[in-house]
Amino acid sequence: MTTTGRATAFRGQLSLPLTLLLIAPLVALLAWTFFLPIGRLLLTSVTEPTPSLDNYRRLLTEPLHLRVMLRTLLIAFGCTVSALLLGYPVAALMARPGRFWPKLTAICVLVPLWTSALVRSYAWIALIGRRGVINTALIDAGLIAQPLNMLYTSAAVLVGMTHILLPFMVLPIFSALLSLPADLPRAAANLGAGRVRTFLTIVLPLSLPGVFAGCLLVFVMALGFYITPALLGGPRTLMIATLISQQATEALDWPFAGAISTVLLLMSVGLTVAFRRVLRLDRVVAHD
Numbered sequence: 043m044t045t046t047g048r049a050t051a052f053r054g055q056l057s058l059p060l061t062l063l064l065i066a067p068l069v070a071l072l073a074w075t076f077f078l079p080i081g082r083l084l085l086t087s088v089t090e091p092t093p094s095l096d097n098y099r100r101l102l103t104e105p106l107h108l109r110v111m112l113r114t115l116l117i118a119f120g121c122t123v124s125a126l127l128l129g130y131p132v133a134a135l136m137a138r139p140g141r142f143w144p145k146l147t148a149i150c151v152l153v154p155l156w157t158s159a160l161v162r163s164y165a166w167i168a169l170i171g172r173r174g175v176i177n178t179a180l181i182d183a184g185l186i187a188q189p190l191n192m193l194y195t196s197a198a199v200l201v202g203m204t205h206i207l208l209p210f211m212v213l214p215i216f217s218a219l220l221s222l223p224a225d226l227p228r229a230a231a232n233l234g235a236g237r238v239r240t241f242l243t244i245v246l247p248l249s250l251p252g253v254f255a256g257c258l259l260v261f262v263m264a265l266g267f268y269i270t271p272a273l274l275g276g277p278r279t280l281m282i283a284t285l286i287s288q289q290a291t292e293a294l295d296w297p298f299a300g301a302i303s304t305v306l307l308l309m310s311v312g313l314t315v316a317f318r319r320v321l322r323l324d325r326v327v328a329h330d
Contacts, residue, residue, distance in 0.1 A: 045193035057256050069243050080307070087300035097301035101235045107285070111305075117200055117271075122211075124204045126253065129211035133252075137219035150211050155211070159206050163273045166202045167193065194276035202270045207263055211256035218252025219245070258317040262310045 043125040054066070087097050101107050137146045154162065170192040177189040188271050192198055206211040220243065268283035275281065280288075282302060 083300040085294075087304055088298050089299040097298045098305070100298065101301050101305060106321055107163075110280045110282060110285050111277070113196065114265060117196060117203070117281065118201050118261050120202045121207060121264045124200065125208050125211040126257060128204070129256065130215055130253070132208075133212045133215035133219055136216045137222075151212050154206075155209050157269050158179045159269050161273075162206055163202055163270045166198070166205070166270075166274055170198055170201075193274065194274070194277075194278055196279050198274040199271050199279055199281070202274045203264055203267055206270060207260045207267075208257045210263065214255035214259065215249060215252040218249040218255075222248055228230050241283075254317055254320060260313060262313060265310055265313075266306060 083310075088095060095192070096263060125185065132151065136144050136151070138144055167174070172191070172193065174191040174193075176192070180186045181189065226244050226248075227240050230244055235243070266283050267281070271279065271281040272287070273283050275284070283306075286299050286302050286306070289295045289302065
């Protein structure tokens, strides 16, 4: 190795050939496990049974499929809003100085991540089923005569998805709040600002990058969520991921499943790009 090469490596910078060599295994893994299947599925959607866009035309013209797409967007949006409303106070509590309550809150947020989403979805079935814990308690208390139909509804899917995706909203907001200088709220208080005004004018605007990141994570994950809608929603509350599974495994219509998957992928990529642009504009405004 030449003196210049040693100096470059010493400064922590790698040459271009060495960098490409290091990332080659990752690129090969992504190409084999992600890009190749997606490419084949996309190709199938436009070449079978004949080269055309009939599968996409079918998806965008049949009322059933349009209702499924609209339901998916509405549930994903509702899940994002509810996760934000519930997650922001939790993240603020985690970011507060102290030992007991912030640590206890962090444990309550992180422990569910170690539990499978399948297990947590079945737990909701045990809670809201016709013979579940909630209906049994209400009947025993004499508040209702017949069990409530809470399972296999859009509300059940929304509640279950919010519960499972809540940590992905809390953690980015917690990271943004933790990075805020502690002197800013104190300075605002010294200048006569109350807690509400300090939050609205200082804390909330500076935490918007974490809010945007959390909303993006939750919304995109909710668009393609499969386990919870399949268990808590049933056949009457179809979402896009469940529809893809039915077309691929039951109807064996892989071209149409590929068309739905492609539309879902484009929606996710488009939303990601839009959120990044909004976040970039937010940073520009903050710097100004």
